[in-house]
Structure formats: C-alpha cells, structure tokens
Amino acid sequence: MSKEKFDYFINGEKGKYEVVIGLEVHAQVLSNSKLFSGSSTKFGADPNKQVSLIDSAFPGMLPVINEECVKQAIRTGLGLNAKINNYSVFDRKNYFYADLPQGYQISQYKNPIVGEGKVLLDMPYGSKEIGIERLHLEQDAGKSIHDMDPSNTYVDLNRSGIALMEIVSKPHLRSPDEVNAYIKKLRTIMRYLGTCDGNMQEGSLRADVNVSVRKVGDKNFGTRCEIKNVNSIKFMQMAIEYEANRQVELLEDGKEIDQETRLFDTKKNETRSMRSKEDAHDYRYFPDPDLLPLKLEQKLIDDLKKSLPELPDNKKERFIKEYGLNSYEANVLVSEKEISDYYEEVAKLSDKKLAATWMMGDLFAMLNDKGLNISNSPISAKNFAELVQSIKSGEISGRIAKDVFEIMVESGDNPKKIIESKGMKQQSDPKELEKMINEILLKNKDKVDQYKAGKEKLFGFFVGEVMKLSSGKANPQLTNEILKKILKG
Amino acid sequence: MSNITNQSLSEILESINSKKISSLELTQAYIKNIENAKKLNAFVTTTFDQALENAKKFDNKPNNDQLLSGIPLAVKDLFCTENVKTTAGSNILNNFVPSYESTVTKNLWNNGAFLLGKLNCDEFAMGSSNETSFFGNVINPVGDHLVPGGSSGGSSSALAADLTPATIGTDTGGSIRQPASFTGTVGLKPTYGLCSRWGIVAFASSLDQAGPMTKTVNDCSIMLEAMSGFDEKDSTSINKKKESYSKNLKDNIKGLKIGIPKEYRVDNMPKEIDELWEKGKKILKDLGAQLIDISLPHTKYALPTYYIVAPAEASSNLARYDGVRYGYRSQKGKDLIEMYENTRSEGFGDEVKRRILIGTYVLSSGYYDAYYLKAQKVRQLIKKDFDDSFTKVDAILTPSTPSSAFKIGEKTNDPVSMYLNDIFTVPVNLAGLPALSLPAGLDKQGYPLGLQLIGKALDEQKILNIGYAFEKNCGYKNEIKKWWS
CATH class of the missing domain: 1.10.10.410 (Arc Repressor Mutant, subunit A)
Structure with missing residues (x-):
C-alpha cells in the first residue's frame, strides 16, 4: 500500500503541516515490592495499606534498591534492542507536593540504566523504526484525592515508591495511528517479557505526549508542547489531534507557539495550558547521596539476555516461515503472548492456515463479544484444533462448523462429541x-x-x-x- | 561508690562485671547527677523509668558477656529511638515519636546497654555551639559562659559532667570532634559507612557518620565496637568483618609514620594551638613514631566545599518535614502551599533556614555547575590529597579546632566565624576518613584543647592505638568543677 494514502498532514492556507510526536511512556515495573522498599505493589488495596516507613519518608529512613526492578529494566532494555549502561546513577528530583513524601522523587537524570534502542512498527505502508532515546528507573508518587471531602485533600501512598520505567522515544512518530501502533508494540514487548502488565485502566501504562508541527519539508522542529499524563491510547490520539490543529491555527495566524506543559481535558476534548516554560519547576536534580551508583556486571546483563523469551518480532518471522502465515496474520497472532501460545497449540494439532483464519475470525469475534481474553476462552486450544481438523477433513462443512462452534462456546464440549451426538456430520456419500x-x-x-x-x-x-x-x-x-x-x- | 560516675566506662564495666555495683545503683547515680545538672540543659528527654526498669532486669539476670553489660547511656537526640520522642533539636519534630529504633542505638542495646535519655543538639545537627537547638543552648561544664561545641553539644556536656558514662554523636563536619575538644573528652568520627545511618535524622547524607564520645580511648574502642557494623538497610554501609577494637588496642606505636600537614593553620590562630601541636608531636616522637612533613594542598578549599555540599544535601533531606504526615504542622494557611510555608517557617530555626536557602541556591539550574558540581570536583581533590599522603604516612596529626571553647553568644551573629571553627575537621568528612579528637592540654584560661589523629579509611584501630599511647603519656587530666550542682 502506498505511504501517501496514510500520510497524516494538516492542511492550512499557508501550507501543509506535518505533526512530530515523541512519547515519554511511564510503565509500572512488574515486581512484588517497591523500587526502594519492601512494601507490596498489588493493585487495589485499601488506601495507605501498602506503605512502609521509607515510602512515607520518616526521619532517618533510607532507600535500598530492589534488584528485581533493576533486572526488569534491563530485560525491557534488551527487548527494545537498547544499550544497557553498566554504570547508572539515581538522582533526586526535588519538588513539593502532598503526595510526594520525601519532597523529592528518586529518578535517573544524566546517567540512565538504558540508553538508545529501537522499536519496529508494522504499519499498513510497511515497517517503521521508532528510535528509543533512553529508559530510566524512577519512583512513582502517591495519589492525592480531592473529591472525597469538600475542604480537605486526602493522600493515598500505596503507589508511592512503586518502580516505574520511563521510556523516552525519539521524535519519530508522525501520526495518531503511529502512536497507537507504538504504544501497542511497547505494551506487547513488555508483556512478552513480563516486565509490565500494560494495564492502562489501572495506570500501569501512562504517557506524556510531546507534540509539535512543522511545514512539510522543513528540516527544523517546531516548538513543542508537552501533554501530561494521558492514560489511554484513545485520549492520546484525541489530544494529539486537538493539539496539532491548535498549533497549526496559531502558526496560520502568524502567532508563536509557547513551549509549555498542557493538560488534556477528556470531557471537553481539548488541551489546556498547565504551566509555561517560565513557570517550569526547577527540580534541582543531584545524585542521591543515599544510594551508590548502580554498577552492573556484564555477566548479569548477558545472563538476562540469554534468558529472554522469544520476542514478538522474532516470533512473527517464525510464524510466517513455519506456519505459512502472511504478515498480517502473523502480526495479529503475535500481538499477545497468550494468543500466540494458543495459536501454536492449535496449529500443532490442525491445519495451520485454517486455524489462523478461524482464530482471527470466529474465535476473536466471540471473545470480543463476550469481553473475554484468550486465556479464559470457553474453548480450549485442543478442542478448537479438533474443530479445525473436522472442517479440514470434510467431516463437517464450514456452515455446520459455525453451529458446532456455538455449541462449543455454550457447553465447552469436545467438537467430535457434539458432531456425533447431534448428527451434524457432513453427508459425503x-x-x-x-x-x-x-x-x-x-x-x-x-x-x-x-x-x-x-x-x-x-x-x-x-x-x-x-x-x-x-x-x-x-x-x-x-x-x-x-x-x-x-x-x- | 559515691563517685562511680567519675570513672571511665571500662572501669564502670569492671565494677558491674565483678558485681561491685549493680546496674540499678549505677543508673540511680546517673539519674541523680542528671537531676542536679538541669542548668546545663544537656537533655531534651529523660527516660528514667524505662532505664530503672532495664537496670533491674539486668540485675535480675545479668549477662556479663556483652560489651556494655548493664550500662545506661544517653544518646544524641538525632538517633531515632522506638517509642521515645526524637526531636533533632527542632520544633518541627518536637512531638515526633518514632516507631522504630536506629541501627546504631539498637546495636548498643544488643550489647547490653539501655537508654537513659536523649541529648540536646544543634537543630538538625547544624551548628558548632549547640546554640541553634529549639530546646535552648547547652552549657559547657568547663564554664557556665562557654558553649560545649556542636552539634553534639548535649553529648559532650553530659559526658564531661558525668551525666552518662559514654555517649554517641554524629559528625557531619566536626560535630563529634569539636565538642569533644571543647570539653576535654575523646571523640571519634569513624570511616564513612562503618556505622549505619539507618534511623538517624539525616543532615547531609554523604557526610553524616555516627561515632562514640567517651572519657578515654579504651572506652572509645569499646563503644565503636558495639555501635558499628554492616547494615543492609543502609546502601552506603560497608560490608566487612567486625573488628575487636578494644581487644586489639595496643600502645606500641614505634616506627609508625605520623604526617604533619603544613596547611593546618589559620590566620590569628592562638599561639597555644601551635604549642599544643608541638607538644603532641613531641609525645609521639618520644614514643618512637617518625614525624613526616606532608602537604594537603587543597585544604583551604575544604570549608567552602563543605558549605556547598552539606547545605545542598540538607535542602533536599529536610524537604520531608512538610507537616503532612508527622511532626509540627502550622494551623495557619488557606491552601497546601501556605500550609507548607507556615509549617516550615515556624518549624525551622534560622540556621536551618539559612542552610536550606544556600542548598537550594547551589542546586538551582544555572548555578549547579558553578557550585555543586565544582564542589564535588574539589571534594575529589581533597580526597586525593589524603590518599597521596597515606602512601607515605600511617596517620596524620593536626589540632582539632583553631580555638578552645568560645563564649555563649560570641559567634551567633557571625555565621562565617562560626563555620571557621570547623576548618580542621571538615576535610576529613569530605574524604570519608576516620579521625579521633583527643584531649591534649589546656589553654591559658584553663579550657581544654584537642588534637586530631586522621587515619586511612577503615584504619580506626591504628588511630585508636596511637591515641591510646598518646593518652598514657600526655598527662591530661580533666578536672571540671561541678559548679552547677
């Protein structure tokens, strides 16, 4: 398909504008305990039930790095084909807020644990490489709750101190569709690696979106605005669309764009100025003297590399080669690790191509309809393989197969049994x-x-x-x- | 045993272990002393009932195999003590009762000691005279008009006045050694990382180190042995085998090389300090040590470097005192920002505010490179000076302070002259080295003066040995008249 068909440009009277987007994704590290304390990270506990003296910054409390979080960051870095830095430093980012008990966030500033990497996107017009600038580890803040009381704000520190990976992309994204593909790809990679559950509803994956526009053909970037803390792909896309058009309008009117931080109002579908560059916080970053620089042995990195699971890009290639799928089918079937596992189990026992068609058709439609995941599908992979085989062998027709499928969904029964007992076998005599x-x-x-x-x-x-x-x-x-x-x- | 409290810790331990005196009697004797010494204002909190309880417990079931069997101890109010108010000398923590015990104090209790009370100190350990405490200044038992030094001024005062058999302080830029020097007592700042910082109210994390304050060098080695040790809860704690400092204490220092740095002089330094230094050199030489002239060329940058690094870290460390979760909270203010402003304005004293401002400034964008980063580079040079010297010498001898104890109020309006008092102690903290302040003589007013022995990292045993030999041959005797009781 031609690229032009998918170009995302904004047409103004004075020219055609290209949108330049970079993302800072905050991904919550999958770990049992927090980045610098032993408190649990489980979602959904009662307020302030998972808070240690360290998370609430009592006098004399000291952070101790959680090794598992470090390993998770390394795994993620490896999954992003990135350089793992043997030497990294934790810094303090200083600012006051009620849900930031220490008065600073421990983050990594000049020396992040992971350096440059890349992510491949499968777009309708071919694959596109998005550069990763860096990945660093940092603490999450707590949560301020403003709507529980008319005059007081309540603070829940359960999230305070949970490990986040901030994954910063290069400004390589050019459309809301690419942003969609990028977030999904990051999510897939991290879910394959088991380093982030990617659950956007629970806030495990959020992003700050940097947007600027420039006339098509311009070499220099325009002034960018940062839209803070957007927590769904749909909102990111809406925010980008609104923000890009707002910037184009300003330029068309001969006005300048202020470099500023903006908020996306999901109710009004617009971005609003939060603070200008002049009002920007001075975070007074400096190396945290409570923590020694993080020095990683090359052996640790090599061992983690060896233990990485097969990643989606490799699996896709293998699916094409091994199962004769086309690129689109392979893409869909590797998009979630559980889906690819299910498919491989089915394909082992039945016709590989037909299995793909039926999975992507009837099975996905049914799951979608019922709001289920592949992992809690009412049809087991083994039964689904038998159904595919019954079609392939001509035992039942495609039309009958749909009826059998329905019964399988309801009963969870084996297709052979259903065909047998209901006399649904195809007449081939x-x-x-x-x-x-x-x-x-x-x-x-x-x-x-x-x-x-x-x-x-x-x-x-x-x-x-x-x-x-x-x-x-x-x-x-x-x-x-x-x-x-x-x-x- | 009416004058048991006059004795050194090791002598008292002997009496306890040989059952010449019970822990209860000992504790009662100190309580009596403390009650008679309210004028000194050395204590913020006393825990007499708890101490008597613990003493009885010990006497009922004495365990004499411990380093500090049955010993009541008062400690600086910077160490968090479980269920006992811990103030750091500040209004902002004046109602703070920790639910946890600092590692260092826990180590003391695990060695048989128990808490007698919490000792006054400069607010958040920021000060050199114990005049910045929210709970009032502490008086030096040497004279009712004299400061006891700071920030561990309550500790030095209580120790010199026989209100505790030994004590612990913290030393960020001299806060153990300078008050020890001002009161004629022994103070050791251990190697950075030898004693855990967990549970100590933080001032400047890369410099803070807890250490013992005692009447003798032997006492000092006992206390260090009891309080030190690796702690996995402190990432900067050094993981090494525990040493038996007291068992290994030796007074033979023959052949040891003692460095004499030419830079440890300041303008208008009293002649007595020079004379004291000469006296110290002679004693060590007579004991068979070899004196070697050395140079620590970056010494003159130590104080300005310290006054960038320490406030920078402090400005961040003290951000947690915001009135949100614990401690003092102002009732004034209509929103979060005003609550912060009022809480911190009312909760912190002037010196703390001054350092928060300096620290915030030197970390600010546009100034960071010129101040903080530059200071970190100079800090490396200062450290390198010592490293280079220690290829030639075993230890370094300097004066502890450029003067004896000064008058209360004398320097309160002149922060720079106050800061200058730390000029000989600060380089050691920047380099993370151990240093021992020893009482060495009196000035012409009869006020104590101290000499400082600086060692290689983790070479505490050697400076304790030199100090032990020095002490035996110095003839210093602390004769403080108990004018307050």
Whole structure:
C-alpha cells in the first residue's frame, strides 16, 4: 500500500503541516515490592495499606534498591534492542507536593540504566523504526484525592515508591495511528517479557505526549508542547489531534507557539495550558547521596539476555516461515503472548492456515463479544484444533462448523462429541447425495427445463434445495460436482 | 561508690562485671547527677523509668558477656529511638515519636546497654555551639559562659559532667570532634559507612557518620565496637568483618609514620594551638613514631566545599518535614502551599533556614555547575590529597579546632566565624576518613584543647592505638568543677 494514502498532514492556507510526536511512556515495573522498599505493589488495596516507613519518608529512613526492578529494566532494555549502561546513577528530583513524601522523587537524570534502542512498527505502508532515546528507573508518587471531602485533600501512598520505567522515544512518530501502533508494540514487548502488565485502566501504562508541527519539508522542529499524563491510547490520539490543529491555527495566524506543559481535558476534548516554560519547576536534580551508583556486571546483563523469551518480532518471522502465515496474520497472532501460545497449540494439532483464519475470525469475534481474553476462552486450544481438523477433513462443512462452534462456546464440549451426538456430520456419500439431488430435480422439473434452456443462475437454487433437504449437512463441493454431472447428462 | 560516675566506662564495666555495683545503683547515680545538672540543659528527654526498669532486669539476670553489660547511656537526640520522642533539636519534630529504633542505638542495646535519655543538639545537627537547638543552648561544664561545641553539644556536656558514662554523636563536619575538644573528652568520627545511618535524622547524607564520645580511648574502642557494623538497610554501609577494637588496642606505636600537614593553620590562630601541636608531636616522637612533613594542598578549599555540599544535601533531606504526615504542622494557611510555608517557617530555626536557602541556591539550574558540581570536583581533590599522603604516612596529626571553647553568644551573629571553627575537621568528612579528637592540654584560661589523629579509611584501630599511647603519656587530666550542682 502506498505511504501517501496514510500520510497524516494538516492542511492550512499557508501550507501543509506535518505533526512530530515523541512519547515519554511511564510503565509500572512488574515486581512484588517497591523500587526502594519492601512494601507490596498489588493493585487495589485499601488506601495507605501498602506503605512502609521509607515510602512515607520518616526521619532517618533510607532507600535500598530492589534488584528485581533493576533486572526488569534491563530485560525491557534488551527487548527494545537498547544499550544497557553498566554504570547508572539515581538522582533526586526535588519538588513539593502532598503526595510526594520525601519532597523529592528518586529518578535517573544524566546517567540512565538504558540508553538508545529501537522499536519496529508494522504499519499498513510497511515497517517503521521508532528510535528509543533512553529508559530510566524512577519512583512513582502517591495519589492525592480531592473529591472525597469538600475542604480537605486526602493522600493515598500505596503507589508511592512503586518502580516505574520511563521510556523516552525519539521524535519519530508522525501520526495518531503511529502512536497507537507504538504504544501497542511497547505494551506487547513488555508483556512478552513480563516486565509490565500494560494495564492502562489501572495506570500501569501512562504517557506524556510531546507534540509539535512543522511545514512539510522543513528540516527544523517546531516548538513543542508537552501533554501530561494521558492514560489511554484513545485520549492520546484525541489530544494529539486537538493539539496539532491548535498549533497549526496559531502558526496560520502568524502567532508563536509557547513551549509549555498542557493538560488534556477528556470531557471537553481539548488541551489546556498547565504551566509555561517560565513557570517550569526547577527540580534541582543531584545524585542521591543515599544510594551508590548502580554498577552492573556484564555477566548479569548477558545472563538476562540469554534468558529472554522469544520476542514478538522474532516470533512473527517464525510464524510466517513455519506456519505459512502472511504478515498480517502473523502480526495479529503475535500481538499477545497468550494468543500466540494458543495459536501454536492449535496449529500443532490442525491445519495451520485454517486455524489462523478461524482464530482471527470466529474465535476473536466471540471473545470480543463476550469481553473475554484468550486465556479464559470457553474453548480450549485442543478442542478448537479438533474443530479445525473436522472442517479440514470434510467431516463437517464450514456452515455446520459455525453451529458446532456455538455449541462449543455454550457447553465447552469436545467438537467430535457434539458432531456425533447431534448428527451434524457432513453427508459425503456420493450415492446418498445423488439420491437427494434426483429427488430435488424431480420435484422441480420446470426449473430444470429453464436451466437447460440457459438460465444457469438456477444452479444455486438447486444447491440450496439440496442443502435444505440435508439439513445443511450435504458436502457442498460434492453436491456441486454431482449436480453438475446430472444436469449435463 | 559515691563517685562511680567519675570513672571511665571500662572501669564502670569492671565494677558491674565483678558485681561491685549493680546496674540499678549505677543508673540511680546517673539519674541523680542528671537531676542536679538541669542548668546545663544537656537533655531534651529523660527516660528514667524505662532505664530503672532495664537496670533491674539486668540485675535480675545479668549477662556479663556483652560489651556494655548493664550500662545506661544517653544518646544524641538525632538517633531515632522506638517509642521515645526524637526531636533533632527542632520544633518541627518536637512531638515526633518514632516507631522504630536506629541501627546504631539498637546495636548498643544488643550489647547490653539501655537508654537513659536523649541529648540536646544543634537543630538538625547544624551548628558548632549547640546554640541553634529549639530546646535552648547547652552549657559547657568547663564554664557556665562557654558553649560545649556542636552539634553534639548535649553529648559532650553530659559526658564531661558525668551525666552518662559514654555517649554517641554524629559528625557531619566536626560535630563529634569539636565538642569533644571543647570539653576535654575523646571523640571519634569513624570511616564513612562503618556505622549505619539507618534511623538517624539525616543532615547531609554523604557526610553524616555516627561515632562514640567517651572519657578515654579504651572506652572509645569499646563503644565503636558495639555501635558499628554492616547494615543492609543502609546502601552506603560497608560490608566487612567486625573488628575487636578494644581487644586489639595496643600502645606500641614505634616506627609508625605520623604526617604533619603544613596547611593546618589559620590566620590569628592562638599561639597555644601551635604549642599544643608541638607538644603532641613531641609525645609521639618520644614514643618512637617518625614525624613526616606532608602537604594537603587543597585544604583551604575544604570549608567552602563543605558549605556547598552539606547545605545542598540538607535542602533536599529536610524537604520531608512538610507537616503532612508527622511532626509540627502550622494551623495557619488557606491552601497546601501556605500550609507548607507556615509549617516550615515556624518549624525551622534560622540556621536551618539559612542552610536550606544556600542548598537550594547551589542546586538551582544555572548555578549547579558553578557550585555543586565544582564542589564535588574539589571534594575529589581533597580526597586525593589524603590518599597521596597515606602512601607515605600511617596517620596524620593536626589540632582539632583553631580555638578552645568560645563564649555563649560570641559567634551567633557571625555565621562565617562560626563555620571557621570547623576548618580542621571538615576535610576529613569530605574524604570519608576516620579521625579521633583527643584531649591534649589546656589553654591559658584553663579550657581544654584537642588534637586530631586522621587515619586511612577503615584504619580506626591504628588511630585508636596511637591515641591510646598518646593518652598514657600526655598527662591530661580533666578536672571540671561541678559548679552547677
């Protein structure tokens, strides 16, 4: 497909504008305990039930790095084809807020744990590489709750101190669609790695979106605005669309764009200025003296590299090669690790191509309909493989298969059993079919004459009647063949 | 044993272990002393009932295999003590009762000691005279008009006045050694990382180090042994085998090389300090040590470097005192920002505010490179000076302070002259080295003066040995008249 068809430009009177987007994704590290304390990270606990003396910054408390979080960051870095830095430093980012107990966030500023990397996006116009600038570890803040009391703000520190990975992209994204693909790809990679659950509803994945516009062909970037803390792909896309158009309008009016931080109002679908560059916080970053620089042994990195699971890009290639899938099918089937596992189990026991078609068609539609994931599918991979095989062997027709599928969803039963007990097996005995065809033709002599006189459209009518007579069980291919032969003769 | 409290910790331990005196009697004797010494204002909190309880417990079931069997101890109010108010000398923590015990104090209790009370100190350990405390200044038992030094001024005063057999302080830029020097007691700042910082109210994390304050060098080695040790809860704690400092204490220092740095002089330094230094050199030489002239060329940058690094870290460390979760909260203010402003304005004293402002300034964008970053580079040079010297010498001898104890109020309006008092102690903190302040003589007013022995990192045993030999041959005797009781 041609790239032009998908170009995302904004047309102004003075020219065509290109949108330049960079993302800072905050991904919550999957770990049992927080980045610098032993408190649990489980989502959904009662307020302030998962808070240690360290998370609430009591006097004399000291942070101790959680090794598992470091490993998770390294794994993620490796999954992003990035350089892992053997030396990194934790810094303090100083600012006051009620849900930031220490008065500073421990983050990494000049020396992040992960350096440059890249992510491949599969776009309709081919694959596109998005550069990763860096990944660093930092603490999450707590949560201020403003709507529980008319005059007081409440603070929940359960989230305070949970490890986040901030993944900063280069400004390589050019459209809301690419942003969608990028976030999904990051999410997929991290879920494969088991380093982030990617659950956007629970806030495990959020992003700050940097947007600027420039005339198509311009080499220099425009002034960018940062839209803070957007927590769904849909909102990111809406925010980008609004923000890019706002900036184009300003430029068209001959005005300048202020570099500023903006908030996306999901109710009004617009971005609003939060603070200008002049009001920007001076975070007074400096190395945290409570923590030594993080020095990583190359062996640790090498060992983690060896233990990485197969990642989506590699799996996709293998699916194409091993299972004869096309790029689109392979893409869909590797998009979630659980889906790819399910597919591989089915493909081992049945026709690989047909399995892909049926998974992406009926199975996904049903799951979507019922709001289920592949991991809690009412149809097991083994049963689904048997269904595919029954179709492939001609035991049942595609149409009957849909009925069997329905029953499988309801009962969870094995398809063989369903076909057997409900007598749904396809009629493939030529003699039986001939008998039925003759019966139909005899009943519809006038139409046979019309057919023979040249009204060939009626062939479909005869097939339909045979199907009706056989309650849909007649083998369609055989029926066609025999019908043709008889009508000719 | 009416004068048991006059004795050194090791002598008292002997009496306890030989059952010449019970822990209860000992504790009662100190309580009596403390009650008679309210004028000194050395205590912020006393825990007499708890101490008597613990003493009885010990006497009922004495365990004499411990380093500090049955010993009551008062500690600087910077160490968090479980269920006992811990103020750091500040209004902002004046109602703060920790639910946890600092590692260092826990180590003391695990060695048989128990808490007698919490000692006054400069607010957040920021000061050199114990005049910045929210709970009032502490008086030096040497004279009713004298400061006891700071920030561990309550500790030095209580120790010199026999209100505790030994004590612990913290030393960020001299806060153990300078008050020890001002009161004629022994104070050790250990190697950075030897004693855990966990549970100590932080001032400047890369410099803070807890250490013992005692009447003798032997006492000092006992206390260090009890309080030190690796702690996995402190990422900067050094993981090494525990040493038996007291068992290994030796007074033979023959052949040791003692460095004499030419830079440890200041303008208008009293002649007595020079004379004291000469006296110290002679004693060590007579004991068979070899004196070697050395140079620590970056010494003159130590004080300005310290007054960038320490306030920078402090400005961030003290951000947590915001009135939100614990401690003092102002009732004034209509929103969060005003609550912060009022809480911190009312909760902190002037010196703390001054340092928060300096620290905030030197970390600000546009100034960071010129101040903080530059200071970190100079800090490396200062450290390198010492590293280079220690290839030639075993230890370094300097005066502890450029003067004896000054008068209360004398320097309160002149922060720079106050800061200058730390000029000989600060380089050691920047380099993370151990240093021992020893009482060495009196000035012409009869006020104590101290000499400082600086060692290689983790070479505490060697400076304790030199100090031990020095002490035996110095003939210093602390004769403080108990004018307050």
